[in-house]
Amino acid sequence: MKYFLKFLFIFAFFTEFGFSQTNFFDYENRLKFAKNLFKEKDYIRSLDEFIELSKISSNDSLKLWSAISLRKMERFTESEIYLRTLFGFSNLEDEAKTEFFRLKFLTEKADEFQKNYENEELHPEKYRLELLRLKYFSHLFLDGKLPDSTKFINSFKKENQPAIAKFYNERKYRIEKNSQKAAIFSAILPGLGKIYTENYSDAITSFLFTSIFYGLSAYNFSNDSVWKGVIFAGIGAYFHASSIYGSAVAAQHFNAQQKFEYELRLKKYAETNNTFLPNFEPK
Amino acid sequence: MKNLFIIINLVAISIFPQIAKQKQLADSLFASENFYQAITEYKRLQFFDIQNLYETFTNSQIAKAYKKGKFYQKSEEYFRKAIESSISTEEINNLKIELVKIFIIKKEKQKALSLLDSLGKSHFEKNQLDYWRGWTFLFNYDTKNSLKYFKQSEIAKSIVDSLEILRKKEYSPTFAKISSAILPGFGQFYTGNITSGLISLGWNILLGGISVNAFLSDRIIEGILVTDLLWLRFYRGNIHNAEQFAFEKNVKLADNLLKNLQNNYKGALP
Numbered sequence: 001m002k003y004f005l006k007f008l009f010i011f012a013f014f015t016e017f018g019f020s021q022t023n024f025f026d027y028e029n030r031l032k033f034a035k036n037l038f039k040e041k042d043y044i045r046s047l048d049e050f051i052e053l054s055k056i057s058s059n060d061s062l063k064l065w066s067a068i069s070l071r072k073m074e075r076f077t078e079s080e081i082y083l084r085t086l087f088g089f090s091n092l093e094d095e096a097k098t099e100f101f102r103l104k105f106l107t108e109k110a111d112e113f114q115k116n117y118e119n120e121e122l123h124p125e126k127y128r129l130e131l132l133r134l135k136y137f138s139h140l141f142l143d144g145k146l147p148d149s150t151k152f153i154n155s156f157k158k159e160n161q162p163a164i165a166k167f168y169n170e171r172k173y174r175i176e177k178n179s180q181k182a183a184i185f186s187a188i189l190p191g192l193g194k195i196y197t198e199n200y201s202d203a204i205t206s207f208l209f210t211s212i213f214y215g216l217s218a219y220n221f222s223n224d225s226v227w228k229g230v231i232f233a234g235i236g237a238y239f240h241a242s243s244i245y246g247s248a249v250a251a252q253h254f255n256a257q258q259k260f261e262y263e264l265r266l267k268k269y270a271e272t273n274n275t276f277l278p279n280f281e282p283k
Numbered sequence: 284m285k286n287l288f289i290i291i292n293l294v295a296i297s298i299f300p301q302i303a304k305q306k307q308l309a310d311s312l313f314a315s316e317n318f319y320q321a322i323t324e325y326k327r328l329q330f331f332d333i334q335n336l337y338e339t340f341t342n343s344q345i346a347k348a349y350k351k352g353k354f355y356q357k358s359e360e361y362f363r364k365a366i367e368s369s370i371s372t373e374e375i376n377n378l379k380i381e382l383v384k385i386f387i388i389k390k391e392k393q394k395a396l397s398l399l400d401s402l403g404k405s406h407f408e409k410n411q412l413d414y415w416r417g418w419t420f421l422f423n424y425d426t427k428n429s430l431k432y433f434k435q436s437e438i439a440k441s442i443v444d445s446l447e448i449l450r451k452k453e454y455s456p457t458f459a460k461i462s463s464a465i466l467p468g469f470g471q472f473y474t475g476n477i478t479s480g481l482i483s484l485g486w487n488i489l490l491g492g493i494s495v496n497a498f499l500s501d502r503i504i505e506g507i508l509v510t511d512l513l514w515l516r517f518y519r520g521n522i523h524n525a526e527q528f529a530f531e532k533n534v535k536l537a538d539n540l541l542k543n544l545q546n547n548y549k550g551a552l553p
Contacts, residue, residue, distance in 0.1 A: 022301050024331050033330050045323050212512075216505060 027056050034065075035282045043069040046282075060092040065282045067099060076107045087122075094124035095280045101131055102275050110141035129155075133276040137164075140171050140266055160273065167266060174258065179251035186247040190240050193247025197254045206243040210236055302332055309344070318348040339369040343378060350385065359385045376407050383415050387422050387553040395419040410436045417442070418553050424537040426450055439550060449540050456529040463525035467518060470525025474532050483521040490514035 023029065034049030047069040054062045067082035080103055086096035100122065104113050116122060117135050124131065136152050146152065149168055156164045177197050186193030191207035194200070213236030221229035270276070309324035322345050329341040346361035362382045369375050379402055386395035396419060399412050413436035420429035430446040433439050454474050463470030467487035471480030490513050497506035545552060 022331070024301060024305055024327055029331070033327055036330055037326065042326070045326065048323065209512075212508060216508065219505070 027053065030056075038065070038069065038282050041072070043072040047073075060086055060090045060096075061282075064092050064095055064099065064280060067096070068281055071099070071103055071106070076103060079103055094126040095278075097122055097124035098127045098131065098277050099280060101134060102277050105134055105138065105270070105275055110138040113138050114142075127278060130277050137266075137270060137276060140167050141263060146172055156276070160276075163269060167269070170262060174262075176258075177251040177254045179248040182247040182251040183244050186244045187240075190243040193243070194250060197247060197250040199250050202246070202250070206239065206246070210239040210243060212236075213239060302328065302336070305331065306337060309341075313344060313348060316351070318351045322348045335368070339365050339374065339378075342368060343381070346381065355385055355389050359389075372405070376402060376405065380411070380415065383419075384553040387415070387418050390422055392419055392423045410438055414438055414551075415553075421446075421537065421541065422553070424534050426453065426533070426537055442544065442548065442550075445540055445544070449536055452536055454529040454532045456526045456533075459525040459529040460522055463522045467521045470522070471528060474525065474528040476528050479524065479528070483517070483524065486517045487514070487521060490517055 024033070030049060030053055034046050034053060037043075037046035037049060047066055050062045050066045050069065054066075063082050063086055067079045070076075070079035070082065080100065083096045083100045083103070086092055087100075090096065101113075101116070101124075104116050108116075114135065117131070117138075133155055136147065136155050139146055139152070146168065149165075149172075152168060153161050153165050182193035182196050184193075185196050186206070189207070190210035191203035191205075194203035194206055213232050217229045217232035217236055220226075220232060305324065305328045309321055309328055312318075312321035312324055325341045325345045325348070328337060329345075332338065332341070342361045342365035346358045346365060349355075349358035349361060359382065362378055362385060366375055366378045366382070369378060379398055383395050383398050383402075386392075386398065396416065399416055399419070403409065403412050413432045417429050417431075417433035417436060417439065420426070420432060426446055426449055430443065430450060433443045433446060459470035459473055461470075462473055463483070466484075468480035468482075468484035471477070471483060490509065494506050494510040494514050497503075497509060
């Protein structure tokens with residue numbers, strides 16, 4: 001107990017002149033805490049802290065980090081407002097403009113992104129090359145003609161080039177299914193259009209159902225059961241029409257699915273590479 | 284252990300007055316039900332608590348605040364952190380019960396039951412464990428097992444009474460299924476779905492009639508095709524439907540009981 005009290009006294013003495021002076025709400029400590037919240041991905045609270053800090057002393061870094069916190073929370077419109085306040089006279093203008101393009105890439109369609117890119121006033125001087133990479137990458141989402149492959153692929157960093165080349169070729173040589181062709185195939189032979197669109201089990205079902213009911217209809221007509229022949233012919237025609245319509249839809253679905261999966265992989269690749277732009281998150 | 288905790292607290296308050304003040308601020312926000320701000324201040328306390336004196340406490344308080352805000356995933360994350368940082372067995376067990384409550388709310392039955400089983404191995408009070416098993420099953424609409432465990436726990440007589448009344452009101456999915464298999468539509472009548480029952484009965488009479496007629500007229504292929512492709516589909520659908528209606532009605536009854544208990548039961552709730 002004696003030693004414990006001694007220890008307590010010594011510790012209390014040092015802390016009186018050391019730790020006890022610490023104010024958790026002063027600028028430096030609050031900033032450390034805000035950065036830690038951001039690191040822990042508690043973006044809503046890191047934003048609160050950045051806002052409180054800017055009340056103590058407003059600076060551009062806080063605005064930029066607030067914009068990034070908002071983007072992380074998918075509050076894109078507010079994020080853009082923060083970024084735009086840094087356009088013009090700020091030391092962080094280039095960083096804000098780069099973040100602005102990142103935001104546009106993540107939130108808008110590729111053609112909208114490119115429209116923004118056309119406005120050269122928005123280009124960040126320091127990060128022109130990085131932005132150009134993102135602009136090239138956005139082409140992969142569009143249906144039109146792609147830029148020259150050598151120029152396109154070489155604009156990316158060495159480590160990204162094989163993956164980018166793969167995406168480029170996949171986009172350039174993508175095979176699409178024609179929905180009219182699929183419908184005609186199924187009109188000639190029920191289920192054939194489904195084979196064309198690579199829905200093999202559906203093709204078998206379509207063929208079986210349509211032929212069974214047409215067969216039943218023929219059987220009843222040949223046995224003078226006219227009303228049953230008509231009913232089964234109607235059911236058969238219904239399955240045949242479904243097969244034609246279904247094949248046309250399946251072709252569209254095939255194309256959409258292929259495009260969706262491709263774009264999903266593109267987005268994931270962009271995300272893992274930080275959208276090919278430098279990172280301005282608080283450290 | 285309790286004395287050690289008091290000593291640590293006293294030492295902390297005397298040595299780190301700022302930490303003590305911060306804890307007071309966070310606690311007052313929590314007490315006034317300002318859970319959002321309370322989480323921020325507990326996180327601040329945790330960040331500046333270099334000695335980790337309040338690590339378990341802050342994690343547990345943050346978890347509770349998230350739970351109040353219905354952020355159950357976050358709550359689970361912080362209860363786990365609290366368990367990891369605690370060194371007291373009693374405290375760990377109590378935190379594990381808090382985690383079980385989160386699993387119950389999230390209807391994660393297996394997680395809740397296996398955690399309760401692991402607490403059983405560390406000699407936690409059996410009636411408490413059975414009590415929470417009862418809640419686990421009730422939240423998953425398994426009133427039979429829920430009643431069994433509440434009875435075993437012997438600490439929730441009013442819940443046992445309510446569950447016994449509910450069990451008498453419940454529909455039997457097996458009876459609904461079998462009765463619809465014998466007479467299509469009957470299971471639907473039993474669960475009070477008259478229109479659905481009549482539709483089922485109508486379709487089965489019509490398609491069954493066509494099938495039987497085809498077989499009687501020696502049109503075997505037609506009979507097989509109509510039976511297999513049309514009649515049996517409706518027949519099987521009718522059985523499945525009846526069972527589903529019974530389940531849905533039972534879920535509704537259990538839901539009403541749960542709402543009632545959450546508003547009026549005086550004992551511990553998930």
